Amino acid sequence: xxxxxxxxxxxxxxxxxCTVIETTSKTLDGIExxxxxxxxxxxxxxxxxxxxxxxxxxxxxxCVDYSTMLRKYVSDxxxxxxxxxxxxxxxxxxxxxxxxxxxxxxxxxxxxxNYETDKTWDLDTNGMMERFLKETxxxxxxxxxxxxxxxxxxxxxxxxxxxxKGVQNVAMDFSLSICRAHDRIxxxxxxxxxxDVQFPPVPFETFDIVHSSGxxxxxRNTELSLSCIETAVKPGGKLSTWSYQPRKDLIHNVFNxxxxxxxxxxxxxxxxLYAITLLPISYTIKRLKGNKQNVREMMxxxxxxxxxxxxxxxxxxxxxxxxxKRNYRDIQITDDNMWGFNMTGTKNLN
Ligand SMILES: C[S@@+](CC[C@H](N)C(=O)[O-])C[C@H]1O[C@@H](n2cnc3c(N)ncnc32)[C@H](O)[C@@H]1O
Numbered sequence: 001x002x003x004x005x006x007x008x009x010x011x012x013x014x015x016x017x018c019t020v021i022e023t024t025s026k027t028l029d030g031i032e033x034x035x036x037x038x039x040x041x042x043x044x045x046x047x048x049x050x051x052x053x054x055x056x057x058x059x060x061x062x063c064v065d066y067s068t069m070l071r072k073y074v075s076d077x078x079x080x081x082x083x084x085x086x087x088x089x090x091x092x093x094x095x096x097x098x099x100x101x102x103x104x105x106x107x108x109x110x111x112x113x114n115y116e117t118d119k120t121w122d123l124d125t126n127g128m129m130e131r132f133l134k135e136t137x138x139x140x141x142x143x144x145x146x147x148x149x150x151x152x153x154x155x156x157x158x159x160x161x162x163x164x165k166g167v168q169n170v171a172m173d174f175s176l177s178i179c180r181a182h183d184r185i186x187x188x189x190x191x192x193x194x195x196d197v198q199f200p201p202v203p204f205e206t207f208d209i210v211h212s213s214g215x216x217x218x219x220r221n222t223e224l225s226l227s228c229i230e231t232a233v234k235p236g237g238k239l240s241t242w243s244y245q246p247r248k249d250l251i252h253n254v255f256n257x258x259x260x261x262x263x264x265x266x267x268x269x270x271x272x273l274y275a276i277t278l279l280p281i282s283y284t285i286k287r288l289k290g291n292k293q294n295v296r297e298m299m300x301x302x303x304x305x306x307x308x309x310x311x312x313x314x315x316x317x318x319x320x321x322x323x324x325k326r327n328y329r330d331i332q333i334t335d336d337n338m339w340g341f342n343m344t345g346t347k348n349l350n
Contacts, residue, residue, distance in 0.1 A: 003191045006170050006206075009043025010058050010199035011088075016041040016049070021073055024054070028188045040074055046083040048074065055182050057194045058201035059174070060095045099196065102218060103175055104267045105307040106154075110177035112296045112303075113155045115184060119297060120157050128158050129165065135342040136209055136240045137334045143167055146208035151197050151229050152215025156181025156190075163190035170202060197225045205234045213242040213342070214304075217312040223322050230326055235349045239328060244313040244340040256313075259306045267307060274302050319343050 009016055022038040039051040041058075049062045050069050057066055063084060071077045084092060113120075120128055133139060138146070143162075148169040153159050156178060159171035164187055171181070172195040182192040195201045197212065198219055210233045216225035226241060233239050247253070262270060282298050293301070305311065316333060320343065323331045328345030335342040 006191060007056055008201050008203055009047050010060055010201040011047050012044040014044035016043055046080050055178055055192055059194055059196050060199050101309040106175035108267050109300055109303040110155050112300055125161055129161055132158055135335050136211055137344050149207040149210045149232050151212040159190045160184055163187035198228045200229055200232050202232050204231050207232050207237055209238045211240040216241055217243055218308050218310050222312050226322050233347045235347050237347050238344055240344045242340055242342040243319055246313045262306055263309055270307050278302050316341055
């Protein structure tokens with residue numbers, strides 16, 4: 001698996017040893033390739049992760065989330081788990097507890113998305129590419145040849161577009177949105193992986209651009225997420241992050257109070273609750289304003305706001321300081337609207 005060099009153990013950041021179980025062939029860019037469909041990836045020490053349906057599942061808690069599959073193929077599964085429990089039991093328990101809701105809420109959100117018909121945040125293919133270039137302060141020509149890490153890729157549509165346009169990229173998400181995205185790959189220039197921004201399963205200082213749009217705010221501590229993810233930017237490379245910003249808007253802030261309570265409910269219950277309360281209101285208001293979003297797109301917007309466990313809002317000066325103290329220069333706001341802003345910075349050469 002040539003793409004093994006792009007991934008690492010999320011805990012130790014060590015290289016991964018791969019035991020292949022099953023391969024499959026796929027035609028990409030008109031060439032037939034042999035791909036790993038099922039495998040086990042071994043990190044340093046006791047950590048191990050599965051490749052399922054061609055996707056490396058590189059989250060810390062993979063040994064528990066995918067225990068059925070791992071038990072089947074890892075003959076010393078119980079012994080390995082006993083070592084992990086002895087050495088890291090409390091850490092693993094905490095990670096599982098912290099992440100359960102976020103994975104479930106975003107998996108539900110993206111399961112609604114229809115790749116054939118739906119727009120992403122109101123944008124079609126061209127609009128998504130334009131937005132990415134604007135946010136990262138790049139152009140169609142400058143992006144060519146750059147290696148991109150998209151940390152929190154959502155439905156993966158942007159990553160498929162980038163690959164089609166010749167841009168090599170690693171697309172990571174915490175949720176199972178990566179599965180349907182992976183099924184749509186037509187180019188070898190994109191690798192979908194499951195991973196967590198606070199445990200990036202990629203090599204240090206490797207990417208020309210690390211882009212994370214609307215993701216870092218979904219963990220308990222946004223600055224810690226930024227701190228973890230920026231380690232993947234190579235010296236002279238670019239960090240690009242999009243964050244929500246506070247709004248002086250009564251309705252917005254009332255809704256934020258509502259989500260503080262409603263986001264604690266089971267994710268499936270939230271879906272039905274919002275479908276009979278917020279969706280009809282949103283539908284009526286949007287239609288009156290001439291917005292042509294379909295019902296699925298509206299529901300994704302609603303879930304994206306109300307369902308995640310965390311959805312922090314930050315000021316531009318606050319985020320600017322996070323970049324500065326991590327030795328970034330040329331810090332600029334590349335996009336700014338009422339919801340949030342995108343900031344880029346260049347990592348200083350040491
Ligand atoms: C608002 S969506 C944005 C998706 C995409 N960046 C975009 O702009 O369309 C946030 C995404 O972040 C992902 N996410 C949330 N927490 C994450 C984490 N800790 N690590 C990786 N991805 C995460 C969610 O699964 C979701 O797909």
